[in-house]
Amino acid sequence: xxxRGKKHxxxxxxxxxxxxxxxxxxxxxxxxxxxAAVLACGxxxxxxxxxxxxxxxxxxxxxxxxxxxxxxxxxxxELQVQLRILEDRVEGRSEQEGAVDFEEESETLLEKLxxxxxxxxxxxxxxxxxxxxxxxxxxxxxxxSFAEEGGYEKKLEKLALSEDQVAEIARRNLxxxxxVETEVIAKIEVPDEEVKAYYDRNLIQFTxxxxxxxxxxxxxxxxxxxxxxxxxxxxxxxxxxxxLKSGEDFEVLAKEYSxxxxxxxxxxxxxxxxxxxxxxxxxxxxxxxxxxxLSGIIHTKLGYHLVKVTERQPEKVAPFEEIRDGIKEKMxxxxxxxxVNLYFENLKMNAKVERY
Numbered sequence: 001x002x003x004r005g006k007k008h009x010x011x012x013x014x015x016x017x018x019x020x021x022x023x024x025x026x027x028x029x030x031x032x033x034x035x036a037a038v039l040a041c042g043x044x045x046x047x048x049x050x051x052x053x054x055x056x057x058x059x060x061x062x063x064x065x066x067x068x069x070x071x072x073x074x075x076x077x078e079l080q081v082q083l084r085i086l087e088d089r090v091e092g093r094s095e096q097e098g099a100v101d102f103e104e105e106s107e108t109l110l111e112k113l114x115x116x117x118x119x120x121x122x123x124x125x126x127x128x129x130x131x132x133x134x135x136x137x138x139x140x141x142x143x144x145s146f147a148e149e150g151g152y153e154k155k156l157e158k159l160a161l162s163e164d165q166v167a168e169i170a171r172r173n174l175x176x177x178x179x180v181e182t183e184v185i186a187k188i189e190v191p192d193e194e195v196k197a198y199y200d201r202n203l204i205q206f207t208x209x210x211x212x213x214x215x216x217x218x219x220x221x222x223x224x225x226x227x228x229x230x231x232x233x234x235x236x237x238x239x240x241x242x243x244l245k246s247g248e249d250f251e252v253l254a255k256e257y258s259x260x261x262x263x264x265x266x267x268x269x270x271x272x273x274x275x276x277x278x279x280x281x282x283x284x285x286x287x288x289x290x291x292x293x294l295s296g297i298i299h300t301k302l303g304y305h306l307v308k309v310t311e312r313q314p315e316k317v318a319p320f321e322e323i324r325d326g327i328k329e330k331m332x333x334x335x336x337x338x339x340v341n342l343y344f345e346n347l348k349m350n351a352k353v354e355r356y
Contacts, residue, residue: 066110067355069117074110082109084159110355115344118351120172123179130174138170184339190331198327199320206318209274213311214286215250215267220259220303237297237304244294250308259303271313282307 064076083106090100143152156166199206217240221233240257244250254267262268269277277283285295285307295307 065356067114067353069114070121070352072117072121074113074117078113079106079110081159081161081165082113088159114353114355116172116176118344118347118353119176119179121351122347123175126179128175128178128182130171130178134174135167135170138174139167142166142170180340180343184343185336188332188335188339190328190335192324192328195324195328195331196320198331199323203317206323208313208316208318210287210315211271211273211276211313212286212289212309213271213313214269214282214307214309215254216260216262216269216282216305216307217250217254217258217267218260218262218303218305219257222303223301233304234297237306241297241306244306250294267308268310271311 065073066076066079067074083102086100086102086105086109146152146155156163217237219233219237219240221230225233236257240253243253251266255263257263258267260267269282272283272286274283274287277286279300279302281298281300282305285298286309289295289307289309291309291312293309295305298305298307
């Protein structure tokens with residue numbers, strides 16, 4: 001692990017994480033892999049550990065310094081902590097999920113450490129404080145999150161982290177979140193009239209299309225089958241059709257005669273909207289029928305079908321009152337993201353960042 005992260009170019013491909021539900025981008029930069037995998041209690045903020053280096057090292061050039069923020073160093077040691085956390089998080093990852101490029105990730109993590117330090121320094125400048133009670137609560141959540149992973153001490157040992165380092169991460173996390181809450185989140189409002197306007201402009205998003213629920217009976221005869229098979233299949237489906245016309249139960253006949261696996265569900269195809277049925281001729285027939293109506297014989301590449309529409313569900317627009325709160329929350333999260341971006345850009349313009 002110690003050899004990882006030696007290349008430290010600025011990355012434009014930082015993955016986005018969440019500060020709170022559905023919030024991405026720079027707001028997500030407040031959440032590191034440490035929160036997702038190591039401090040897995042739903043608390044964000046590993047990258048905001050900033051520098052664990054002694055404050056006396058400000059401005060001091062050392063071989064292990066990767067960057068400075070207003071003279072405060074961010075060190076190779078800190079980056080290696082983050083890489084160990086990342087390695088622990090992706091341990092056991094499947095081949096389908098793909099391998100992790102640790103060199104590329106080291107660039108991303110360094111940028112997040114820089115971002116976290118910028119936020120942290122502003123929190124300190126504003127005199128934001130964390131109480132002993134807040135610290136105790138946060139650390140207790142950290143410990144409880146490891147109850148099913150062999151224990152808190154075991155996890156720290158695996159990651160080569162001390163309790164003092166974890167406490168510093170927690171403290172910086174709390175300070176940074178207080179800063180963002182005070183300077184951005186608490187100021188965001190979404191008036192009801194704007195929520196209604198959004199709803200009116202985007203009705204299609206809140207519309208459930210018309211659906212048809214149907215069942216079928218299939219007598220299989222594919223293109224690979226010869227004429228004799230097709231003739232026998234047509235004769236069989238006509239016999240079933242006559243039984244249905246004489247009043248016999250569709251579900252019973254589907255279970256008895258159908259060659260489709262849906263026979264186990266009495267031939268049910270479920271409910272589908274236009275474009276949702278993989279066999280177009282059946283979809284076309286179903287949408288042209290009334291509820292309770294039986295189709296004629298339908299020929300497809302699978303064979304010969306009889307279809308019955310069991311229910312029709314008309315198009316439905318969700319009432320505004322039912323989804324107002326969800327729309328408002330979505331709009332609020334988008335505004336939070338935008339305002340955090342702007343807030344951070346302003347802080348960054350006033351910070352002196354040097355990368356080595």
